[in-house]
Amino acid sequence: MGSFGDRGSFGLAHTTDWLYVLGVSETDEDRADALFHALSDRTRRDIMRRVLAGEHSVSALAAKYDMSFAAVQKHVAVLQKSGLLVKRRSGREQLATGDVEAVRAVSSMLAELEQVWRGRIARIDELIATEPQWKE
């Protein structure tokens, strides 16, 4: 069935080819993993909503959830590692703020999938538009 070259299979072996085609670097891919992992948890998404609205101390955040301070601190650390949240120290307090640009990066990745579907829909529209009997 066609020529698949001598590689015999598709899949992960070709990821680097795709990345080359798309101009996406390995670093971007690692970053995407961290971003999606960070946002895969409901509590972390809730923390993001709060820190995007304004700076919060970690202890103020911890008071909002029915879980230990350590558990909330751990969620904050995951968000910080992904780059979605930045922390600074003020006296004895740790203050956390959301990084708007990092959140936008996730949004644009989700929008890529939408583009695939929009492309298919546009091609259906083109296909039926070439048939005079369906014209309005």
Add this chain to the structure above:
Amino acid sequence: MPVTNVSQDTDALTLTITAEFAAPRARIWQIYADPRQLEKIWGPPTYPATVVDHEFAPGGRVTYYMTGPEGDKHAGYWNIVSVDEPTGFTFTDGFADADYTPIESMPVSTNEFSFEDKGGSTVATYVSTYATAEGLQQVLDMGVVEGSSQAIGQIDDLIRG
């Protein structure tokens, strides 16, 4: 523009797109039921699709490959779950090797296509779901993507899901 609505559910990892086509359901149905028409719309111009097997019935399989600019070929398959002409069909879509054997380690999406009659036009709803965010990201990395990234959505929409 035929696309009338798009919604992302970041909790369920689901993308729902609604489009309205100026043709009756029977015509839109043909596009999926006829492999020669399906391949015209499935792949982007830079990665055109060729449909190989096309058993469009419950339990049936559709196999295809997409050819890249360097002549590189990338195969995929559909496992058809249900077919209810002309109201809709459901299937899983995944990556395959050169023999069209599904690659188990690669992400699979679950898809529900439904078609509603609206005075001779067709309202099509496409619902595509991935099991994990990592799977979704992997699909994007694999280049099942066309065009450049869309304009950035609202931050609140994203994180509220």
